[in-house]
Amino acid sequence: MKKTISFAGLHFIVAFTVAYLLTGDLLIGSLIAMIEPMVNTVAFYFHEKAWQTKLLKKSHYSAPASKTISFAVVHFTVAFTVVYLLTGDALIGGMMAMIEPAINTVMYYFHERIWQRKEQQADHHNLLNMMVCQH
Numbered sequence: 001m002k003k004t005i006s007f008a009g010l011h012f013i014v015a016f017t018v019a020y021l022l023t024g025d026l027l028i029g030s031l032i033a034m035i036e037p038m039v040n041t042v043a044f045y046f047h048e049k050a051w052q053t054k055l056l057k058k059s060h061y062s063a064p065a066s067k068t069i070s071f072a073v074v075h076f077t078v079a080f081t082v083v084y085l086l087t088g089d090a091l092i093g094g095m096m097a098m099i100e101p102a103i104n105t106v107m108y109y110f111h112e113r114i115w116q117r118k119e120q121q122a123d124h125h126n127l128l129n130m131m132v133c134q135h
Helices: 002-023 026-051 064-087 090-134
Strands: none
Touching (some): 002 026, 002 090, 026 090, 064 090
């Protein structure tokens, strides 16, 4: 859950900034920034659960680049839909769907690398503890 929350915080900051710059409207920008990341956070959670299956986790597809591309598709779809529903403007929806997910996709990649490093360090630490306890 910590991983999802950390991504949600980053996502909110990016969504608000892009939405406000595109609309020039503080209220619409704020609504987009609250709703779009919430929907994407739920999508991120289920995306993460899917990628934690043994089949995907142990495959070559578990590389951060593959997961990033997969989530980019989900993110684009959510961003366009939310912004279009809030503004009624397909152009703003399309622009938001291109810009905001692109920024968040780059952020997702680095976010994923950081969390994978943390998991590897925890696994290494647990292995060392098991070895010490056996002696």
